[in-house]
Amino acid sequence: MATNPTLIGIYIMPEIDISTYELKEITFDQIFPVWNEKLWPGRKSKIEPMSSLVWESRLFLSWGNSNINKDSSIFDKYEPTFFGLFLEKELVGANSGFRTEDTVYRSRGLWVSPEHRGSGYGQFLLRCAAQQGKRENCKVIWSMPRKTALSTYEKAGFNKIGPWLDETVEFGPNAVAYKYL
């Protein structure tokens, strides 16, 4: 994890113009205010750099299963990466990613500021997480999009599986969605 923002590369996404935007790897401290105040306002559970939720991808691959479990051991095994999309000095979009198994990557905490929505930045930030997953030798990326965000995920190549979950999630309904890398 970087201690200061660093430009992490040029991402080719011809369908959007990101020439005036900068994508940077940021720290948990930098993404936290956005998550706390804008993505999950009033959230009851503590916001940590990673979530312990894991998707049982092996069951999915053999049985189409979308089960989610908790496994805090991933905190010791894997490192999160935080992405910030900046317009000048303003953070206008954010996302993060980390492994939940050796070859399974999760995208978590996608947010785009309301004034910048609808221009493809959400998809772009999902692709950033997918590229990081590939860099870490993952074969599949998954996430838990809200119902209202699913179209953004589908446009970035994710497929929803299983039911919408309402009771076990705070900002739902959410469902599991995945994409092969």
Ligand SMILES: CC(C)(COP(=O)(O)OP(=O)(O)OC[C@H]1O[C@@H](n2cnc3c(N)ncnc32)[C@H](O)[C@@H]1OP(=O)(O)O)[C@@H](O)C(=O)NCCC(=O)NCCS
């Ligand atoms: C979900 C979110 C990240 C999408 O970001 P985005 O940059 O607008 O997404 P994209 O432009 O890449 O995706 C296009 C989709 O965004 C939605 N969209 C389009 N214009 C929009 C606008 N002005 N405002 C909100 N959503 C819009 C549409 O559903 C669109 O799909 P469509 O073209 O099929 O209608 C953003 O709306 C957001 O931060 N929402 C609040 C937090 C949230 O729900 N995060 C996801 C948690 S899983």
